Amino acid sequence: MISIRSISLVIFFFSLAETLTLPKAPQQEDYLNATQKFLENNIRDVTTVAFSQFIQEATYEEISGLVEQMIHYKDKCMANMQLPECSQIAIHVMQDKICGVKELSDKYRLSECCTEDTSKRRKCFFQRKRTDVSFLTPFQIPDPEKGCQEYKEDPDAFLNHYIYEIARRNPFVFAPTLLSMAADYKEVSTSCCQEEKKLECFHTKATPIANDLKEISAKQQYTCRVLMKFGAKGVKLQKVVEISQKFPKIDFKELDILLKDFPIMLDGCCEGDVVHCFRNQAKMINYICSKPDSISSKIRNCCQLTIPQRGECIIGYSENDDKPEDLSPRAERFTEGDDVCQHLHEDKENFLTEFLYEYSRRHQELPHSVLLRISVTYEKLLERCCKTENPKECYRHGEEEFLNITEKTQAISKLECGYSKNLGEEGFLNQCLFFLTKKAPQLSSQELISHSQKLAASFTKCCPMEEMQQFACIDNMVNLILGELCGINKNRTINPSVDNCCKSSPAFMSLCFNDLTEDETYTSPPLLPELFSYRATLCQEMELQRKKRELIVNLVQQKPLLEVEQLIQVLLDFSKMIRCCGTEETDTCFKEENPKLYNTIETVLRS
Structure with a gap:
């Protein structure tokens, strides 16, 4: 039995939230109850994430004041759920609280958002989030002696302050991810505060957490960008590639079930609806964990973890499963079958999605953008071939075209790795900076340097890898960096050529940037x-x-x-x-x- 208190919190947290269409899995109710219990026990941290991401400039004291308002609101609604305000969605309540503190909304220029209705206000709050956090001082791990004393005196307050600091610097990272990182940091603090050489311990154990957060942040920002720029279809194609490569044993029907719900889940996670994000991610992860035999056997250890580490382990850290032993190297059905044009005519979208699934699960070594490019090429190939007298003779050359795409893109990676090796990281960084400034001279020196540093670091990381791993690593990371340059939540205007590349689909964005030359529309500033x-x-x-x-x-x-x-x-x-x-x-x-x-x-x- 769920207690009355828990039921009240369920209504408060989950009222009017959009529901996923996933079939009910075994132990679904148990896991959802565990998720609800987690939210109940961690309401301060959950709401701290939301408020810190909405108002990145706010002080910890200002954020704490808003959090206290939410706790008071929760207590009031648990006492009387019949109150009109208790039927609202959590994100709307939180934004109401922000707008209700006039000094706060005036101080941080939120008035424009606060005058909008709830749906437009959500979008307004989302659009004001800034990935460039140069207005904040760089986050530093606290002095170990002082920090450990604070942790000893009040571990919850210590970790809540850490959550505030990482949330405001990572406004697009999903709430479950941030709280998973906080749980990892808690373990580090517990361990290192017992060590004699505390500073060395924190440096050794906390640095990987910071690096993981950077990588996950880039991936989640990119996913949100695809959703905001290209809609549910863009996200669906991206997830077909990612899931098929990670779980090559998954059945297409099983994959299709997950694909329907990803845009619903991501919509809340990207906008900062922390409750929606927690709830829907929990349902999806529970569904995946209920099917280790048909989805992946390598997720069993992840599925034993607690909330929210369970989800982060599956999404971020679990290794790709092995391909089925009976999976042929070529997807013959799509390039050698007699009924290809019939399938294309009867159900084009589903047929092309299935092709992308089959090709991706067979080629775990290929970059995401290459697989998406192959999918576009295949669609154009069929549109051309199915109009001919002998379609099969035409589309049977598809594999040759796919191989050509792969080899051309891989050649670019090899060439750049050669430059990286010969010039060294600093020299290669300067080269990146030189060519990137030519392409986008309108950007600030700070942003150009930041993107160039990330590009150089990606090549330093990826180039020593085995050839095919190197290829995927470089291409995937470069796409994340270019996505960040283009902007996640706003339509940036840099210059016509760059803007055109930023509007390109994820399949062609990196190629577009690679082909860019100097910006001919640019006017140089006065020489100072x-x-x-x-x-x-x-x-x-x-x-x-x-x-x-x-x-x-x-x-x-x-x-x-x-x-x-x-x-x-x-x-x-x-x-x-x-x-x-x-x-x-x-x-x-x-x-x-x-x-x-x-x-x-x-x-x-x-x-």
């Missing part, structure tokens, strides 16, 4: 000498690297047609300035060298 003036702070290694990167951006922004040789000429003169660091009159030396460097820059820009 202070942009190329340096002081003794340049003698610090981190400052030297930062200024060198800014120099590359500023040069290209001044002259998008800048040649590599011209850039090298300036960088050589820039490096000569370091000799000032070994002199007694450092500042005087820089004052003498700055005009010389500026003269070189003027000469290069005029040539």
Whole structure:
């Protein structure tokens, strides 16, 4: 029996929420009750995630005030569920609470959102979320001695503050993911606070959590971008590839059941409806866990975990299952069958989805974008072939076209890995920065440097891998970075060429960017000498690297047609300035060298 208190909370949390269509799995009620119990026991953390993601600029004290309002609201509704306000969806109540504090809505410029009706207000709150969190100070692990004392005195408050900090810096990460990360951080804190070398312990054990969060954040942002830009169909195709590669034993009918519900679940998760996200993810994960034999046997250990680690383990960490032993290397039915055109005519969407499923489960080594590109190519192939007198003779060459797509894209990855190896990470980063600034000079130096650092890091990570793993790793990560550049929740306007690539489907976006040249519509800003003036702070290694990167951006922004040789000429003169660091009159030396460097820059820009 569920207690009356739990029933009240169920109504509060789940009223009017959109329901998934998944068939009821064994132990479904038990797991949903466990999810409800988790929400009940963690209401402070759950609402902290939502409020921190909605108002990233707010202080911890301001967020805590809103959280207390929600706890009070919950207590009031549990006492009397007949109150009109107790039938509202949780996300609407939370946004009501934000808008109800006028000083808060005025301070953080939320008035525009707060004057809208509930549906438009949800979209408005979503659109104001910012992935660029440079307005926040970088998150630092607390001083171990101080942090461990706080953890010892009040572990719940300590972890809640951690949740606030990571949620506001990751506004598109799903609530179950953030609370799973918080649970991991709790384990680290418990362990490291008992160690003598606490700082070393936190660095060793907390750094992987931060790295995992970055990777998961990029993937979830990308998924949300696909949903917002290309709708349910775009997400469906993306998930066909991901699920088929991860669970190659899954039956197509079973896959189709999951595909119907992904857009419903993601819609709430992406917008920040934390309750909707928890509830619907729980139902989906429970369904997957109820079918280890027909979906994947490798998820059994994940399914033994508690909420919300269970879901994060399956979605983020479980390895791809092995392909069925009887799965042929080629999907002959789609390139050699006699009835291909008949199936295309009778049920085109379902037939093409099944092709993508069959091809993806056979090729776990291929990048997502390549598989999506092959799917588009196959559709065009059939549209052409099915109009001919001998369709089978025409479409039987499909595998050759698919192989050609794979080889062309892989050649690009090999070439870039060659550059990465020869130039080293720093040199390759500068190359990325040089070419990316040419393509999108309108972006700030901070954003260009950030994207270039991520690109360089992805090649450093992926290039040492075995050839096919390298290929998928690079292509998948580059697509995530480009998706971030294009923007998740708003239609960014950078320049016509970049905007065109950003509107491309996930299948072709990276190819579009790869083919971009200099932006011919760009007008250079006035040449300001202070942009190329340096002081003794340049003698610090981190400052030297930062200024060198800014120099590359500023040069290209001044002259998008800048040649590599011209850039090298300036960088050589820039490096000569370091000799000032070994002199007694450092500042005087820089004052003498700055005009010389500026003269070189003027000469290069005029040539």
